[in-house]
Amino acid sequence: MDPFLVRFAFFWYNDAELFHDSEEDIERKVKIYADQGITHLITFSCTHFRWSFQPYWGLINECLAKIVRAAHKYGLKVVEHHSSELTHQADTPEQVEFLRNLLKFRKSSLESWPKLLDYLRDQNSDANKWLQINEKTGQRNINRYQGVGKCYNDPEYREKYLKYLESVYATGVDGIMTDDVQYYCYCTCEHCRKGFKEKYGHTLPPPEKWDEWMNTPQNREFADLLRFRHDSTRNFHVMVKEHYDRLGLKLLRPNYHSFAFSPDTQSCGIDRLPEMHWYFQECALSCLIRFSFLKSACEQKHRVMIAKEKNIPHGILNYAYTRDELVFSWGVAMLSGSFYTNTPEGGDMVDESLIRSFEKKYASSLFHCEALSPVGFLHSFENRSYSPGYIMSRMEAWVQMCILRNMPCAMVNTEHPEHWKRCPVICVNEIHMLSDKEITDLKNYVKDGGNLVISGQSGIQDKDNHIRTKEEMDAIWGISFEARHASKPEITPYGKGKFCVVPDSFAYPLDEKDIASMFKADISQYNFNSELLPFLLTRHAPFVIVAKTPPGLKRESNITELYHGLMDRSPELMELFNTLSPRVFSTELPEGILASACCSTEDNSITIRLLNTTDALIVDDKDNFISRKDTVVWKKWQGGDGTLSITLPENEKISGAVYCDLSLQERTLSCELKDAQSNTYKITLPAGLLEDFGFIKLFPA
Numbered sequence: 001m002d003p004f005l006v007r008f009a010f011f012w013y014n015d016a017e018l019f020h021d022s023e024e025d026i027e028r029k030v031k032i033y034a035d036q037g038i039t040h041l042i043t044f045s046c047t048h049f050r051w052s053f054q055p056y057w058g059l060i061n062e063c064l065a066k067i068v069r070a071a072h073k074y075g076l077k078v079v080e081h082h083s084s085e086l087t088h089q090a091d092t093p094e095q096v097e098f099l100r101n102l103l104k105f106r107k108s109s110l111e112s113w114p115k116l117l118d119y120l121r122d123q124n125s126d127a128n129k130w131l132q133i134n135e136k137t138g139q140r141n142i143n144r145y146q147g148v149g150k151c152y153n154d155p156e157y158r159e160k161y162l163k164y165l166e167s168v169y170a171t172g173v174d175g176i177m178t179d180d181v182q183y184y185c186y187c188t189c190e191h192c193r194k195g196f197k198e199k200y201g202h203t204l205p206p207p208e209k210w211d212e213w214m215n216t217p218q219n220r221e222f223a224d225l226l227r228f229r230h231d232s233t234r235n236f237h238v239m240v241k242e243h244y245d246r247l248g249l250k251l252l253r254p255n256y257h258s259f260a261f262s263p264d265t266q267s268c269g270i271d272r273l274p275e276m277h278w279y280f281q282e283c284a285l286s287c288l289i290r291f292s293f294l295k296s297a298c299e300q301k302h303r304v305m306i307a308k309e310k311n312i313p314h315g316i317l318n319y320a321y322t323r324d325e326l327v328f329s330w331g332v333a334m335l336s337g338s339f340y341t342n343t344p345e346g347g348d349m350v351d352e353s354l355i356r357s358f359e360k361k362y363a364s365s366l367f368h369c370e371a372l373s374p375v376g377f378l379h380s381f382e383n384r385s386y387s388p389g390y391i392m393s394r395m396e397a398w399v400q401m402c403i404l405r406n407m408p409c410a411m412v413n414t415e416h417p418e419h420w421k422r423c424p425v426i427c428v429n430e431i432h433m434l435s436d437k438e439i440t441d442l443k444n445y446v447k448d449g450g451n452l453v454i455s456g457q458s459g460i461q462d463k464d465n466h467i468r469t470k471e472e473m474d475a476i477w478g479i480s481f482e483a484r485h486a487s488k489p490e491i492t493p494y495g496k497g498k499f500c501v502v503p504d505s506f507a508y509p510l511d512e513k514d515i516a517s518m519f520k521a522d523i524s525q526y527n528f529n530s531e532l533l534p535f536l537l538t539r540h541a542p543f544v545i546v547a548k549t550p551p552g553l554k555r556e557s558n559i560t561e562l563y564h565g566l567m568d569r570s571p572e573l574m575e576l577f578n579t580l581s582p583r584v585f586s587t588e589l590p591e592g593i594l595a596s597a598c599c600s601t602e603d604n605s606i607t608i609r610l611l612n613t614t615d616a617l618i619v620d621d622k623d624n625f626i627s628r629k630d631t632v633v634w635k636k637w638q639g640g641d642g643t644l645s646i647t648l649p650e651n652e653k654i655s656g657a658v659y660c661d662l663s664l665q666e667r668t669l670s671c672e673l674k675d676a677q678s679n680t681y682k683i684t685l686p687a688g689l690l691e692d693f694g695f696i697k698l699f700p701a
């Protein structure tokens with residue numbers, strides 16, 4: 001089956017399925033998914049922290065086998081998904097309470113598992129072996145789940161986990177998601193100490209020396225530890241793959257991760273997995289969908305980039321509970337050309353037939369597609385992972401401004417300069433760590449006609465964490481960075497293209513004081529202690545922080561202020577982009593109506609996806625408190641007819657346009673050639689036609 005047409009859903013197996021359901025019961029549940037057009041089930045269970053449930057592995061596998069039989073009967077594939085290492089703890093009342101609540105949330109209970117607490121408390125059980133050791137205490141690391149994680153460098157754990165996987169494979173599953181391969185501390189277990197010494201030649205300090213060692217500016221040894229951690233998680237994934245390869249199994253390997261616009265403090269390195277067939281973003285549980293959508297749409301740019309490199313589909317996983325949340329979050333996926341998956345925590349899928357019928361009707365235009373991407377944003381795995389001065393906030397703010405202003409944009413990777421050509425403008429935002437080769441690649445991009453917008457001290461640091469002097473910077477770039485301190489951008493022609501250095505305060509959504517502490521610090525003084533890093537936008541509650549609001553709680557938020565900051569500062573950025581390169585897609589639509597244009601590589605059709613997000617980022621509460629009660633609302637279209645303009649290559653012509661929405665009723669729109677010289681077409685969108693999600697299909701002449 002075409003991987004781009006695969007539709008995932010999560011199938012929960014909790015108490016009902018594990019202890020009570022007959023084969024027929026499971027079949028009945030699976031059939032509901034099959035009837036809605038779902039093709040692949042990813043399992044999820046109250047036994048997710050699988051090592052906690054070792055006394056019950058036999059029972060869990062029996063249930064899994066039942067699910068597999070039922071799924072195969074209806075032609076569905078099954079991907080088993082569990083945490084490969086997280087283990088609950090039950091030593092303190094808080095830990096027991098956490099476990100009790102989690103099990104209840106996931107439609108189970110502590111009483112359902114009579115052997116569980118004794119097993120978790122038995123210090124000789126596998127639950128308490130092979131643990132990540134906290135760098136500052138020298139003791140087991142209790143993580144944010146009130147549990148512990150295992151260390152990927154422990155040979156006994158690796159062997160035991162593979163044995164367990166063999167028992168899972170024996171149930172007939174078609175794929176495996178080994179979740180949570182990440183570090184929750186800077187593990188200093190004996191295997192990490194030994195491996196680090198062998199590979200990088202450094203000795204990890206004892207707990208009492210940790211802070212001093214870690215917080216030395218430009219600490220090369222610490223940067224090496226970060227590299228070692230990435231090696232460790234990746235090697236674990238390689239081990240799992242080589243193992244099932246040896247068994248002759250061809251397993252499906254979807255994978256996801258939540259945030260790429262932030263330091264990878266847990267070294268999960270999903271970008272570099274040895275095998276991945278679908279790549280999606282987890283819009284984490286307890287995110288308020290209405291306030292998180294901009295973050296989701298922004299993060300998706302990273303998934304699109306990685307997925308394109310691997311030629312695999314990219315998607316979004318959401319936890320939508322209502323019809324409106326489902327349509328809204330699905331709409332965000334459609335804007336990004338991504339597949340969509342939903343799972344309300346614990347089970348009970350919202351009826352998805354509405355969106356799945358739409359997808360079925362327009363499949364050829366929807367998923368095999370390339371978004372227009374005149375503006376690129378440079379991503380560097382190395383900078384994100386190993387530079388103590390990693391700052392994502394300007395890039396994130398700019399990407400969000402582009403989304404709000406319907407400016408097509410994409411991320412581009414330092415590792416693939418051959419992909420940069422499709423973006424006439426590329427922004428390098430505070431990418432401090434750049435190798436000599438990467439700077440040469442960027443200069444060649446400009447020489448060949450590209451436009452490079454540079455902010456901050458990009459390139460100030462090489463791959464060995466060495467700080468380049470001003471003279472070295474001037475020599476390697478061949479341009480001056482004085483405009484950082486000026487009042488407006490400075491554009492310098494170079495070869496067939498242009499360099500553009502922008503002032504530190506340019507198009508930044510926070511006030512001058514924040515900008516000063518954010519961007520004017522001397523990066524050579526940065527260390528790796530994230531407490532001290534200038535993540536001001538993060539501290540000011542960006543979408544990622546503000547969105548995480550668990551049920552029953554409310555929290556104060558400045559999301560409205562931040563939204564206004566993005567809207568107020570975006571015109572200067574859009575003007576700069578328009579100066580550097582003619583705009584190929586633009587809209588005149590009421591504020592909050594988002595639009596993106598995509599070209600299908602399947603049927604060559606051009607489609608425009610529209611989502612009504614009017615006032616979604618304006619907090620209703622006058623005291624700025626937000627909670628789960630802030631659900632999605634569809635505000636009425638404000639103002640008169642809207643227009644959309646799209647410029648096509650000169651040999652491409654359009655004969656007409658139709659509008660469609662979830663009602664599946666089509667309606668012809670006015671579409672005319674506005675400017676023959678530039679081959680620009682104008683489409684009129686009548687006021688009020690768009691209610692929630694809309695879709696315009698353009699017909700080639």
Ligand SMILES: [Zn+2]
Nearest residue numbers: 151187189192
């Ligand atoms: Zn370790």
